[in-house]
Every structure is written in structure tokens, then in C-alpha cells.
Amino acid sequence: MDAAEFRKRGKEMVDYIADYLEKIDERQVFPDVEPGYLRPLIPDCAPQDPESFEDVFKDIEKIIMPGVTHWHSPYFFAYFPAASSFPALLADMLCGGIGCVGFSWAASPACTEMETVMLDWLGKMINLPEEFLAGKDGQGGGVIQGSASEATLISLLAARTKSIRRVQSEKPELTEADIMGRLVAYASDQAHSSVERAALIGGVKIKNVSSDDTFSVCGSALKKVLDEDKASGLIPFFFCATLGTTPCCSFDKLLELGPICNKENIWMHIDAAYAGSAFICPEFRHLLNGVEFADSFNFNPHKWLLVNFDCSAMWVKKRSDLTGAFKLEPLYLQHHHQESGLVTDYRHWQIPLGRRFRSLKLWFVLRMYGVTGLQEHIRKHVRLSHQFEHLVLQDERFEICAEVVLGLVCFRLKGSNELNKALLKSINEAKKIHLVPCHLREKFVLRFAICSRTVESTHIKFAWQHISQLATDLLKTWEQNHHQQ
């Protein structure tokens, strides 16, 4: 395919994408396919000779679409939102066209510098303390990671290196392996599984800190476990606080936890993967109070800020903590400017070496929506979640299971876990909407997350009427079965 054909096919693809997104509500949100559906539909091996674009293009509807879960459907209420917007799609096209690999400043100065400045823009939008910004000569700064999991891992690894060095300087008789064996990381019992995974990867212990009855970790809970662990010779070194937990969007109490971490030489990382985008609205910014105690902070514009995946924004107060943990400089990656102080080589800030020009997405989205446009998007989602909450509360068969703060509603039928599992099964088998569950303590709970950019009040009403009707049907047979037993 040459440039001339790309002009033609690219425009067809633009129209296909526009059609897909404009009429996505007409597609069934969750596919009908069974595992293994795809393999029989395509050949066993790659063709020897080139096929035409037409042949490939017609297979999109035939082979791909029947197996797609439509994350941007206004009937998709599962997980958390995956951001999507037209400006981000345009920026990603440009990113692909330029196709640079920005592992160092010299490998593409625009790629690196735009990222630093966009992370400053974004940091200012959520009123992040000055220390986290790169500015012209700051010690902090931001970076785009692929996912919150990587941000957590990177911060844990930086904390590990820092702690090992500190302990070794205090107790030179300890080997690195001795120290590693005594390091302990902490996170809420509500924290994302990626925190436990980061500790597994880093080869250090991790312990849950009990959350309170609002599913938040408070200072006294952390203090208790720290005291026990220190008494038994362990070395607490890392705490991952969560703002907006995955199960129910609860918030750890930063203002209590931060001072403890600072006093105990514990790196505090804040994972606000979903909730972070809301902090661009002044009325939600208070949820971030206490960030000034943190060493690193992360949220995902690719969840809720209309920037397509992947774009996970991470900031640190001291960039040398990250680069000090990893810096390796083979000759083929060195360049003339690297010691100048103005230069950021982002490969030292992340797990992979290569990186795409992802900041273009931020640049396009922030400019074409403006802060006010993005605030409107967040506020609409929060309004819709409260609408759903209100509908649930009016039906006394149901209960709300956690405070609705942002765009997630946790709810269930009053009754057994089995009953609620049956309700979720009937919802997801009907495939008119799509939800996923969570556990809150011993309770099986349904999560209703406002996800799509185009979801409106009518979709919420439809979803509730549908759930309510399925509950009525279910309760009828359920009670019969229970009477019979």
C-alpha cells in the first residue's frame, strides 16, 4: 500500500470509525461468542501473497465485531470507563504517523518536551503542589506511563532502592538480600490487585491495612500494623494510598496517613487511577488534600479524561528517586545534551525502553475540550450516578452499599449473595447492559459505573427499569423456589 492508497483507505477508515461510534448504541453491548470462536473463522497461517484492503476491511464486521465488548456503548456500565474522544483519536493518528520512539531527549526532542509540559498543564489543572511539577528547574515532574500498574511498580521499586541505601548506610553489616527480606509494603484491603503484584515483582512482602466501615484506611489502622511490624524486626518502606478504590470508589485518609509515612521514612504513593480526573473540578479537589505528603501520585486520563488508552499520568517530587533506581547508560543511548540538566530521558522513568508520542493526545484533548469542557464531562457522569443512586433508593427491595462520591454506584438486592449473583447473571445474560460485581466485606455487590462519553439520563433510566424488571422476575421464581424447599 502506497501513500496514495493510504489517502483513500484512511478516509474510509475514518468514516468507518465515525459510523461505529455514532451508532454504537444499536450494537449489543456484550458479544454472543463462545471461547474459541475466532480461530475457525480465519486461515491457519498468514497468506503468502498480499491480500487487498477490501478483503481485510470486510472481515472487520465479519470476524472482529461479533467478538467485541463495546466499551463505548452507552449501555456499558462495567469496570471503570475507558476514555475515548475524537480529538484523542486524531492525536493518536498523528502519533502513529510520526512514529518516533522517544526513549531519550535526542531520539525525539518534541516527544519528550511536550510530555513534560503537558504533565505540568495537567498537574496545574488538579492543583498539584508545585513540588510535583517540572517547571523550568524543578526537582519533580511528570511522565506518561502505560498503566497505573506500572506507576505503582515504578514507585515501589524507587522506594525499595531508596530504603535499601538508607538502611545500608545505617547498618552496613546487612546485605541487600537481608534488607530485601525485611522490607514491607502496605496498601488498603480495598486496593487494586496491581499493588500486590508490584510487591510480588519487586520481591518484597506486602500487607493489607484494614479499611474502616467506609472502606477507607485511616491513620490508626496503618499505625497499628507499622508498630507490630517494626517490633518484629521488619522494615516498612512503602504505602500505596488509594483515592477511588476499584470495588466502591472509597478514599483513604491522606491527611492522617501522610504525616505517618513522612515520619517513618515510608514512601507514600497515591493511586487515583479512576478518581484523579475528577480533581479538575474545584468541588472534588478536596478529595486530594494530603497529596502534599506523597512522594508520587498517579491517575489515568485514559480512564475518565477523554484521552484514549494508554495515558497514565504519574508525578514524583524528586525525579532523581526514579532515575537513581534504574539509570543505565549504554553508549548507543547516550547523546550530546544529556548532562545539561534541561533534558529528561524518560527511559529512566519507566519499565519499557521504547515509548510512543502519547502527549499529543493530552495536547489535543486539553486544547479542544478546554478545562471547562472536561469539567462538564466529569460533572455529567457524577450527576448520572446520583440519578441512578436515587432510582435505587426509591426501590426498597434494594440497598446502596457505599457512599456515591463520583461516577460509581455499588448496590444490591437486600438478601443473600446467591440472590445477587442470580440478578447479575440475568442482567449480563440479557446483554442489554453490561455490569461487573465486587465484594464489599462478605457482601456480593453489583457495580454500576458511568462509563461512556455519550451516556445520558435516558440510558440510566432504561438501565434501571431493566434491572428492576429482572429483579421482579427473579424474585418471583426465587421465592417460589424458596417456598418449595
Added chain:
Amino acid sequence: MDAAEFRKRGKEMVDYIADYLEKIDERQVFPDVEPGYLRPLIPDCAPQDPESFEDVFKDIEKIIMPGVTHWHSPYFFAYFPAASSFPALLADMLCGGIGCVGFSWAASPACTEMETVMLDWLGKMINLPEEFLAGKDGQGGGVIQGSASEATLISLLAARTKSIRRVQSEKPELTEADIMGRLVAYASDQAHSSVERAALIGGVKIKNVSSDDTFSVCGSALKKVLDEDKASGLIPFFFCATLGTTPCCSFDKLLELGPICNKENIWMHIDAAYAGSAFICPEFRHLLNGVEFADSFNFNPHKWLLVNFDCSAMWVKKRSDLTGAFKLEPLYLQHHHQESGLVTDYRHWQIPLGRRFRSLKLWFVLRMYGVTGLQEHIRKHVRLSHQFEHLVLQDERFEICAEVVLGLVCFRLKGSNELNKALLKSINEAKKIHLVPCHLREKFVLRFAICSRTVESTHIKFAWQHISQLATDLLKTWEQNHHQQ
């Protein structure tokens, strides 16, 4: 921006990208900007109100392009190639449009199943042993990682878990920390820095194995260091073999190394990040002989197989080795089908949780080029590198520093490192072509990598004439200076 405007702007962007790539040879390959160039060109913070697409669009040439290193210019001979092709750009547009996050089968069945099948296609193209393929009920299979660094890390972590379990079952008195402190990974002294980094992240020791005078690791070199380390109580557990090293594209001797690793219970990972694409040509496939001894294998279609970044293909013989190292199953990620055996949840195979629908790029590229089209691309690059080698060899002021096997030529002026540093400096300051250096033992060497999809014989001739002229100019002043001193 609504769908209607996206149709218009998307088509403008398609034309812009086509224009950019068609006329990329008219742009200076390396930018003139100095560090910090971008910040003064744009506002301090994001705009409150939306800006128009026109305003953003005109800033691409004004703000972005002056700072871009043009990786797809036919005058770019630095690092290794970054793949780019029109079919891959089209697929990436579709990937963005669908915008699913495929961390589990249920999160988007097509995303997962296409990836499994495409990795089987690709595995067959390089004649990978059957054990590495997923097939219908294989124990192996492939996955798309973001980069070779991640593939190395994942395999090292899987090997670490496996070794700790094995040692613990043999010597239950050892703690995990004891074992971790004695584990050692190995790689060639020519291996990529990401291998050392993987060991740093995994908290295990790593040692260099000396390469021979062809920059390859042979069996006896590995055997020697293993024997020493075992005698001193260490536990060798991981060897990363390289096919196509970054400095000079040398090849470790798999047929000698593999049996040693198998006998010693050492996980052998093969990093063929650059060279792997060449194995689709029968005449280069012998370079992969010995892969049958490996536990995991990786190469980057995003380097040399016309699939835009990111698409790093990784295979394992036993998928349970990867998933066993990481599997964590919170309720919100569980789904109905996951225990069926047919289902792959790729989140257990990688560091991040989220993932894009990257297999679309493989599907488009493999079909629209066909195997023969991709073979032609590889063969053209190899032909051009031999053309350059031939030009160097005809000039007795220069020497070739390593065997030219694929698309990389390592060369230098006969003489001091300072002389060659000066030559590279004059080449990169002239900015007509762009190269990076490497060290081969004590020698400072220039790397000439065939990179662009559109590079032709005329560009090679131009590059050589240019280098040759700069060398003539340099040698004139250099000799004068040396006479004066």
C-alpha cells in the same frame, strides 16, 4: 468535536500523514532545537475554553515538527529501525476507534483471540517449534508485549518464581529471601541494558558472560561462570541469550548454550528484538536454530516487520509458567468463562493490566503484505547493508568491525577513538544523515543501521559519499593538528 467534524478532520489528518511520509526526505533528519525549546512556544497552562481544531492543527508544523527526529526518513540510520507501514497505521486507527481494554477474555473476546491466533501465524512464519504455539490445546502460546524489555522482565520473573519453588521444595529450610539472595541471572557482555535492568527490578544478581572474538557467547564461556558460581553457593536460574545484539548484531550460540541451560535447570530466554523479523526468510532461519532449548522467545515486529510501535511478540513453551508467577483474581476481573481452558486472560502474561487491541496491526500487515512482501522488505534491507559494507571496504581508510549479517554495519576509521568520535560528531552536526555509536571492546565504533521502509540504494550511496567527504575534511585538519603537536 462530534462525529461529523471528526469525519472532516480525520480525513485532513490522513492527508497530513500521507504528505508527511511522502515528503519526509525533504525534512532535515535531526532537529536543530536546543533543550527547553518547546516550553516558551506554548502557554503555561491548559486553556479554560475549547480551542478549534484549526488552531491545534497549525501548531503541528510550528511547535511539534521543529523538534522531531524523523525516524522514517531514508537518511535515518540510527539505533535500529522503528517499523511503520500504511496497513499498520490503518489498523491502529481501528484499534483506537474500538477502544476496548482487553485485560481478560470477557473484556473483549476478539482482542484476546485475535492476539493468540496472530502469534500462532507469526510463530509459524519463523518456523518456531510447535511447543511455543497455542494451537487449539497447546501449553504454550504467544502474547504481544509493549517492548522487549518487558518480555525479558516477565521471563526473568517467571523463572525466579519457578526457581524459588524448586529450591524450596528441595531445601525447605531456606527462606524466600535466602534463595533470592543467591539467585543469579546471566547474559552476554553484549546484551541489551534492559537485561541488567530486569535483574535490578527483580532484585536478583546478574553477571556478564564474556563474548568471544565474534561478540557471541559460546557454551564454554557460560559453563565456566556457572561452575564458579555454583561452587560458591550461588543458584544460577536465568540466561538471556541474544540473537542480534544491539551494538553489532552478533548471535549467541544457542546450540551450545541451550543444552547447558536445560541440564542446569536454567530458564533460557532468547531476545531477538531486532533480528527476529529476519527469520521469516528461509536463508536466515538457521540463526534461530537452538530455539527448541529455550523456555521463552521474543522479537519485535515493531522494529523490522512493518508493524508500528508497540508490538513486541513473545512466546513461552509453558503458559502456566507466566500465569503461575502472577495470577491474582479479584472479583471484578473474574468472568463466567475463565475456567474453560480455551480462554486466555492476557493480564496474567504482562506487567500492565490494561492492553490495546494491538493484534489488529499484525492482522492488517501480515495480510496486506503477505509473507513474500515482508520477506522482500527484509531482503532489501540486508542487501542495502551489504552495499554499504562494500563501499566501506573499498576505502582503505576505514575498517568493518563486525560481521555484517543483517541490516547493521559497524565501521570506523582506522585510528584512534578520538578520531572516530570527531567523525561521528561531524556527521551528526551536518544533520544530513543520523547515526549513533557503540563500543566494541575498547573501540569506539559507528553503527550504520538500515532503518526506513523507503530507503533505497541511492540513499546509501549518498550517505557513504557524505561520510567519506567528512572523513577527508576531518583527516586533513586532524593530521595538521597532530603535526603541530
